Amino acid sequence: MADVPLASLSLTHVHYNPNDPLSFLSAWLALVPQGLCVVYVTLIWASREAEVILMFAGQMGCEALNFVLKRIIKEERPKQMLGKGYGMPSSHAQFMAYFAIYAGLFLVFRHSPVLAHSGAAFHLLARVLLALILSLGAGAVAVSRIYLNYHTPKQVLAGCGAGAVSAFAWFFITRLLRVHGWIDWTLDLDIVRWFRVRDLLVSEDLVEAGWQQWEAKRKLKQQGSSDSQLKKAK
The missing domain is CATH 1.20.5 (Single alpha-helices involved in coiled-coils or other helix-helix interfaces)
Structure with missing residues (x-):
């Protein structure tokens, strides 16, 4: 065992300049997608909400698309960075763009809780503000990938574009599933009912x-x- 070279688990391994506060902040921002995956799983287990499951399914589909695109394009990362793997498009930027846009679309267009008339306008304003905050957060993560030299600006923009397209496409698909009754049909399946999956988040x-x-x-x-x-x- 002493002669076996050790490997590094790169899931949370981020290179940064310890003398640069912005580089240190960017390193933490690089961990946001992993943190959001933990949030997804926690929310799914705790709430059993169909909308959260649908959003996570789209997120994983977006990640699969990134995996395929990188191996089709085969563009290397910036020369300053010795990281492994291809860089086009940026997976961090794509992940965050999907998350921010899909969540924003849900908050503004799909989430319609029954509220008193006097509080409805304030609740809508709060949802719009939250959607803007999510977009700013996604932008910060995307910029951090350039600052840390993990990606070129072109790779980050491509990732944002792929994430945005994925979010809009999946939001449209899930709308069709709702309109045509496929969500209700799925929720009536015995196995789904056994897991106590429900669909309250849209209306409550x-x-x-x-x-x-x-x-x-x-x-x-x-x-x-x-x-x-x-x-x-x-």
Whole structure:
């Protein structure tokens, strides 16, 4: 074993200049896609929401497209970077572009929770603002790949373009699946019902719905405590 050369797991291995704060920040930004994959899996397990599963399926399809494109184009990374693999298009830029655009489309056009009329406008504004923040975050990750010399500007722009096309295409496909009843049909399958998959995220604000359930439970508990104290007093 002592003569066997050791390998490096490059999943989270990022080269950066330790004397440059922007390079250090860019190294952390490079880990955002891996972090988002953890978020995806956590949300799917915790919420069992069909829309989250659909978005993740599109994300994995976008990654598969990047894998294929890199091996068709076969363009090397910048000469300053000794990283392995092809660089066209940037997988980080493509991943983040898909994530930001699909999430933004969902927040603005598909997510329509039932709210009081007075709060509907504010809720829409908040969703638009969140979509803009996601886009800025995706842009920061894309720029970090150029700053760290992992990709050329052309490779990053190509990645953003491929991610954007993937997001719009998958959002349109999932809309057709909804319109033609394929989502409802899938949710009625025994295996899907066994996993408790549901489709509430489109029409409900899950945070607000959960809060209302909690408030109702607290009121019942407080009411029960008050009734118990009255009985003791009697």
